[in-house]
Amino acid sequence: MRDLSHLDPFSRLHGRTQLARPGNWGIQLDPSHDYGTNVTLYPWFQEYVWSYQPPTLIVWGRHDFIFPPDGAYPYLEGLPKAEFQLRGIACLSTRPASTCPALPRASSPLA
Structure with a gap:
C-alpha cells in the first residue's frame, strides 16, 4: 500500500484489540492455525x-x-452467477466504495 492515510484507523485499532486478547497473538499470526481444520x-x-x-x-x-x-x-464454476472482481490487494481496507462498487450493494440486507 502506497499511502497509509487511506487505511481506516478503526481497522487498525480493531486488529490490535483482537491481538491483545490472551492467547490470541499466536493464533492471529499463525496462518496455518485454522487451515488444517477448514479443509475438512x-x-x-x-x-x-x-x-x-x-x-x-x-x-x-x-x-x-x-x-x-x-x-x-x-x-465461479460452482457459483456461475457470482459477481467476481479482481482488484488491488488492499481495496477492501482502503477504498471499499470506490474500488469495489458492488460491496455496499452486496452487504445490504436488501441486496
Missing part, C-alpha cells in the same frame, strides 16, 4: 453454496501472493 469443511461448504446459490460477491487480490488469483476462478 470444504465439501460441506461447497455443497451448501452450490445447492443454494446465494448471491455472492468474490473480491480477490490481483497481486496476492498467498492466495493467487488462480485460486478464485474455481469458485
Whole structure:
C-alpha cells in the first residue's frame, strides 16, 4: 500500500484489540492455525453454496501472493452467477466504495 492515510484507523485499532486478547497473538499470526481444520469443511461448504446459490460477491487480490488469483476462478464454476472482481490487494481496507462498487450493494440486507 502506497499511502497509509487511506487505511481506516478503526481497522487498525480493531486488529490490535483482537491481538491483545490472551492467547490470541499466536493464533492471529499463525496462518496455518485454522487451515488444517477448514479443509475438512470444504465439501460441506461447497455443497451448501452450490445447492443454494446465494448471491455472492468474490473480491480477490490481483497481486496476492498467498492466495493467487488462480485460486478464485474455481469458485465461479460452482457459483456461475457470482459477481467476481479482481482488484488491488488492499481495496477492501482502503477504498471499499470506490474500488469495489458492488460491496455496499452486496452487504445490504436488501441486496
